[in-house]
Amino acid sequence: MVNPTDWPASKVRTTFLDYFIKKRGHAFVPSSSVIPYDDPTLLFANADMWSPKICTDFLVRMNQYKAIFLGKVDPASDFAKLKRATNSQKCIRAGGKHNDLEDVGKDSYHHTFFEMLGNWSFGDYFKKEAVAWSWELLIDVYGIDPARLYATYFGGDEKSGLEPDFETKELWRSIGLSEDHILPGSLKDNFWEMGDQGPCGPCSEVHYDRIGGRNAAHLVNMDDPNVVEIWNNVFIQFNREADGSLRSLPAKHVDTGMGFERLVSVLQDKLSNYDTDVFTQLFAKIQELTGARPYTGKFGEEDIDGLDTAYRIIADHVRTLTFALSDGGVPNNEGRGYVLRRILRRGARYVRKKFDVPIGNFFSRLAPTLIEQMSDFFPELTKRTDEVFEILNEEEESFSRTLDRGEKLFEDYAEKARADGVKVLNGRDVWRLYDTYGFPVDLTRLMAEENGLEIDEKGFAEAQARSKEASKGTKKASANGELVKLDVHDLGYLEKEGLPKTDDIYKYGLGDIAATIKAIYVDKKFVETTEGVDEDKQVGIILDKTNFYAEQGGQEYDTGKIVIDGKAEFEVENVQMYGGYVFHTGYLKYGSFTVGDSIVAEYDELRRWPIRNNHTGTHVLNFALRVVLGDNVEQKGSLVAPDRLRFDFSHKTGLTLQELSKVEDISTVEIRKNQPVFAKDVPLSIAREISGVRAVFGETYPDPVRVVSVGVPVEELLKDVKNEKWQGVSIEFCGGTHVKGTGDIKELIIVEESGIAKGIRRIVAVTGNEAHDVQRVAADWYEKLANFERMADGPAKEADAKVLGYALNQLSISVVKKAELKDIFAKIQKKIIDDNKARQKAEGKKAVDLVTDYFSSEKAAEFPYLVAKVPISANAKAISEAVNYAKSKLSDKIVYLFAGNSDGEDRKVVHGGYVAGNIASDAGFSAQDVAAIVSGVVGGKAGGKGHTVQGVGSDADKVDEAISAVEKYFKEKLSI
Structure with a gap:
């Protein structure tokens, strides 16, 4: 049985991989990036292991193998030869459909970053081997007590017309699992589908009872923290058709996934993933950096000071951030970048609130511990450390500049809600906390929960929608109208009023500054207040001092905000210098400003x-x-x-x-x-x-x-x-x-x-x-061209060459690298052209030889015509050569030829023929008549002059039918 001290996390991982590589002949495929650059539909590479029901959604962690499952793998790529694979895939579950962010820290097993150990079969082994090897690895290699294991199988679904997967049930029983530990599962739990259409099939989960000494069958798939799923075998054996029906796949696949952190907790006999050495080093470093008490593993009400929850959240979040940034992720306000920003800000607030440590460079000091711990298996963690640390620091510092003000405003909003006798935060205020102070809604939701409050979700959504609509309006107005500017008369007025020039020395510093409004400009005149000004009206503001950079010397202007906390906000969209006055132009977000108001000036540091x-x-x-x-x-x-x-x-x-x-x-x-x-x-x-x-x-x-x-x-x-x-x-x-x-x-x-x-x-x-991005794109293209060069010659490669050539010309990458890539592509393209010429010449000879051989044979005496398919590609030039040969050398004969391939995506067929003039006039038909018969069968069009004709059809599957029709026509017309 398991000895917890024998299973450090690194050994758990290598043991899994060694079993499948050395004993079961699998190829090791390194983990793909958690940033799926080639699939914009995904926020991150993730998996469903941590959702309550694993088989209901697409296992996105196998994204790198999706082309194999869909039958669209590039035949020239290494993956085309892949039959068995194994790896430990980096996964992130945060944002979008797969989001565990708000659950992290509250329980023993949710994570935003985790690893998935997996083994795959691509048309090789299937259920028998997958089940047997799962059992062998868990019992004989890891030493897990079989009495604590439970397996599920698909129990069928009468409504969907799906039979139970009794084959898998019998496999589990035959290898020694107790009958009462083998449980049927529903369509939701135990049938995996990629989507409404595509590959799908039943799946079989393995669950582990942490307690033991009991029958825990009734707790399987019931979200019990002590009866947890550790492995899932997906058997991809059907294809869901457009009409909803299922068809068996010609090649059947296996896709498995085992939660690494959860497996480590089982082998180390811990009730929580966070009690394993996956996290203990990070906890020790957090304690060192903060001087806090040690981590004690308490949850919920037992975690009285909330410190253990904070330990878990920060340790989890540094893992996600470090891996994502190392793979090229960048925090910003869109898509996956916004998710990363949310994670960092959520973690940063816990650093300050629970550990009372100033934020600004905390995560960059914690990340090296993670890198040291995991870089032996994930060496990419060491490639961009300086850049990763810089991004972490900049993001923390950016948030720290508004955190105090945002938290104070939150307290004002919370006090207002309590004073009004409600326990719900106004949705408009929640949106304002995000829009002005960078508080993601889930962070505000967390703060509200800490204060016994809820947020008005509907009101928040409405405020968000209104803001976006207003933004569209102001952007449209800005795009359609000219930028508000100061002219010589305006400057003369300011000089006359004795307004001092703007002190802009602060543009060389960092952070926000307090300043005073000295002038407001609306509708080509200076006014005292913005009261009553429409939100779509462009406004100009002059301050006594500013940290905004006005456009000059080739450098673009800053953008940002001018704010009176909780009362008014002005979005700065442009900054220009006029005679020493820095002129901030933009639109009011809410509230109003008056000359003499004290404000906070916030330039967008992440843009600068x-x-x-x-x-x-x-x-x-x-x-x-x-x-x-x-x-x-x-x-x-x-x-x-x-x-x-x-x-x-x-x-x-x-x-x-x-x-x-x-x-x-x-x-x-x-x-x-x-x-x-x-x-x-x-x-x-x-x-x-x-x-x-x-x-x-x-x-x-x-x-x-x-x-x-x-x-x-x-x-x-x-x-x-x-x-x-x-x-x-x-x-x-x-x-x-x-x-x-x-x-x-x-x-x-x-x-x-x-x-x-x-x-x-x-x-x-x-x-x-x-x-970094253009370098990555260039590296991808070197690999893409290498795969393209290995691709088999033929029409498909010629078609791909056109697409690649166009895409290569559009690339924005290093000029030097682009020239190298173009040179590589030119050499490949020249070979394609040379090979194509040689192929076409050989095919032309094959078509002519077919004609000469036939009319040299005894059969030609009985049937003075040739109707045949030439065993070549859809090569119109080769057919034309053979037809012209017949016209010049066999002027008293009839020849009609076809060429085309019914395999693959290209269904095109080319055809053409020659009909001797004397035969046509005597028999009363023409080459055009024959071509019309052919086009009626294979589709497309045909044409020609005199005694020759040529055409292209769209259905190569019907060539034999067309040949029969033409032969029948000739026999009737020639009375043979």
Whole structure:
């Protein structure tokens, strides 16, 4: 029987894989990414093991094998040869249909991240082997007590016309499982379907009784925490047709899944997954970081201070976040990115509320423990650690800036609800907490629960819908109307009123600031208040000071909010500078503002962050271009946006691929050095003298001018401005926002190089996450072309070549990589063309040989005509060659030929013939008459002039029928 000390988590995993790889001949397939880039219909790669009923939904964890089950696997891929596979799949269940987020921490087994151990058979073994191996592994290898195991099988469904799966029941009985431990299951519990149509079949679960010494059959599938499902075998043997009927599949498959964390808890004899060594190291690190009491494993009311629940939530959430970010996920406000943001903010609040620890860099200090624990099996965890930690820190810091204000406002809303004698939070207020302060609704729901309150779900949904409609209206108004601007008369008015210029030094800092409204502009005039202004009316606001960046120097403007907590909100959509006044334009979200109001100015740090990367990236690019092309390179313009940077410069010719590669390499070296970035205002006359300084020719600069240098403090430059060694330093006049160190940029990838005017070139590049994404796309394409090259020659490959060629041209990836990919594709395409020419030539010869051989045979004397199918592809040129041969060499004969393949998706058939003139006139028919008979059978159209005809049909299955019809016609007309 099981000895808990013998089964550390890592051994549990390797034992499963070793059993199926070494003893049962399975191929190991590494876990796919939890970010399913190739399937936008999925938020994450997940599984149904943790839902109460596993067989009712598509097991998305087998997403990487979906093409095999659907019969659509690329025949050139490695998967086409795969018969048996095993792995441990990373899974995330949070958001969308499969969402365990709100249950995590409350019980012993819910997780947002977990592993699924699995073994698959693709048309190889089936029920007998799957059941026997499940039993052998659980009993003989893991040493689990068979008396604690229960198996379910599909008990049939009379309404659906499905018979019970007695075969599986008998298999469990025959290997030794007690009769009263083998239980029938319903259609919902024990019949798995991919959807309304597609592969499906019965499934058989294995359940474990943690208590033992009893018959727990009545507790199976009853959500009892001590009788848990640990494994499920799905037998994919039917296909659900469009009419709802079931047809047996020609190849039957097995798809199994065993919850890793749950199996570990069984083998370590723990009642909770969280009591195993999967989590204990994380708990120890949380205690170290917080100084809190140790984890004690209490639940519900027994967890009096809520600390154990917080331990579980934080440990779970760091697992999800670290794996998702390592696989390329990025927190944002849409789809899977929003789910990640929700998870981090939920966890961050527990860090502060339950452990009383300031948030800002907590998860980045906890994540290394997880990485150390699991990177031996999931090495991808070590590939992007700096970037992962930076994202975690930035997200925490972003939330921390509004958390205090949001929590205070929540308390106001809660107090208002209690004062009104209700226990329900207003739905509009709940939406406001999300929209303004970044509180996901599930986080507000949790806070309400802590205060004995509920939220008005209907009111929340209505407020959300109204906000989205209003947003559409303002965006439409913004798109259709011009941006509100200040003209010379407006500026004259402000000067006359003595309004001081805006202090915008805060744009170089981080975080929100308190400021005062100094002017409000509506309908081309300055007003005292926004009271009565419609939400779709564009408004301009001037503050005494601002942390918003006004568009200048090629860098895009900031967006964000101007807020009076709980009273008013203004959404800033654009920021411009007019004569020293920073003008924030946008739309009112709710409430009203008055000149003199104290407000909080919140720029969108998550938008400015990639802008900073791209702006410093532009300086690095400028430096690299000068190194590669020489000092004659002069900047002619630039654009710094969140998703890209654009740099225009003087150069007579386009850059070669070698030059572009060198520019990227030098940029990479500068980034990898992680040099600090310095900035200082310097008198313009002195700044112009700095050796190697870069400035835009013709640009008017302020005095003093801001000097930005990479790697060398500006103060150091000023000690010896003429020193020629500064030529090897990136030094520019620049008023933009920049990173602290070049390492923040991560990498710089050039995605476009072009000419925009005579002697002016343009480079477009991406940095950070965008650079990582284009690199991933390029890597996928190298693999895609390798698979394509291995694909069997034929019409299908020719058709795919057209699709791939078009898609390759549309790619936005590294210019250098794209050129390499195009070169690879060109070589493959040339081989396809050469092979196609050779094939067509061989097929043309085969068609002509068929004609000559027939008319050289004795049969031709009896039947002076040939009607036949040539054993070649649907090659119209080959049929044409044979018909022309008959016309020139056998002018007194009749030939009608067919070619086409009835296998596969292409059902096309080509046909054509020649009818000798003397025979046609004597017998009273033409080649066109024959073609009409053929088209009537195989479909399509045919045509021709004189004695020859050629056509294309749509149903190659009916070629034999067409041949019979033509032969019958000839016999009748020729009286044979």
